[in-house]
Amino acid sequence: MADSSKFRLNGSEVAVTSAADTPLLYVLSDELKLQGPRFGCGLAQCGSCSVLVDGVELRSCVTPLSAVAGKTVTTLEGLPALHAASKGLAKVPEYTPLQQALIDTQAIQCGFCTNGIQIKATELLSKNPAPSEQDIRTAMNGHLCRCGTYPKIIAAIQQAARSMGGKA
Numbered sequence: 206m207a208d209s210s211k212f213r214l215n216g217s218e219v220a221v222t223s224a225a226d227t228p229l230l231y232v233l234s235d236e237l238k239l240q241g242p243r244f245g246c247g248l249a250q251c252g253s254c255s256v257l258v259d260g261v262e263l264r265s266c267v268t269p270l271s272a273v274a275g276k277t278v279t280t281l282e283g284l285p286a287l288h289a290a291s292k293g294l295a296k297v298p299e300y301t302p303l304q305q306a307l308i309d310t311q312a313i314q315c316g317f318c319t320n321g322i323q324i325k326a327t328e329l330l331s332k333n334p335a336p337s338e339q340d341i342r343t344a345m346n347g348h349l350c351r352c353g354t355y356p357k358i359i360a361a362i363q364q365a366a367r368s369m370g371g372k373a
């Protein structure tokens with residue numbers, strides 16, 4: 206028997222009918238047809254499925270739908286609007302400073318990890334606008350990139366921090 210759960214997704218209220226114990230990743234991808242969160246390991250080990258729940262990164266592959274009832278979920282698709290809201294911008298940009306930095310540094314190769322990288326880095330920069338390299342390494346430690354672009358990911362996060370007024 207399907208349950209009905211409501212939560213806020215990328216600025217809009219949504220009601221879904223997946224069972225309460227369905228992994229949030231499946232709800233986002235199968236029921237809501239979002240392509241940002243990706244299935245990698247399914248074991249909370251790689252970070253490719255990450256989303257923000259009330260501003261905190263969670264692995265959606267191991268988070269049941271019931272855990273986000275009434276909460277605010279932000280996926281990759283919602284990051285530009287989240288950035289605009291946090292900075293009081295009148296217009297939602299095409300790319301966030303972080304996304305632009307990932308493009309500039311060519312940190313996106315196959316792109317499979319990039320969803321989780323952006324979610325985690327967004328969380329980091331919201332809490333720590335001027336992270337040190339070690340802060341970035343520590344924050345990103347649980348995000349695996351099979352293409353090995355870690356130095357470029359660090360450079361991108363530093364560029365994004367600088368462009369948003371931090372001094373990383």
Ligand code: FES
Nearest residue numbers: 245246247252266
């Ligand atoms: S798919 Fe969720 S952490 Fe790997």
Ligand code: FES
Nearest residue numbers: 314318350351352
């Ligand atoms: S860019 Fe390919 S896994 Fe990170």
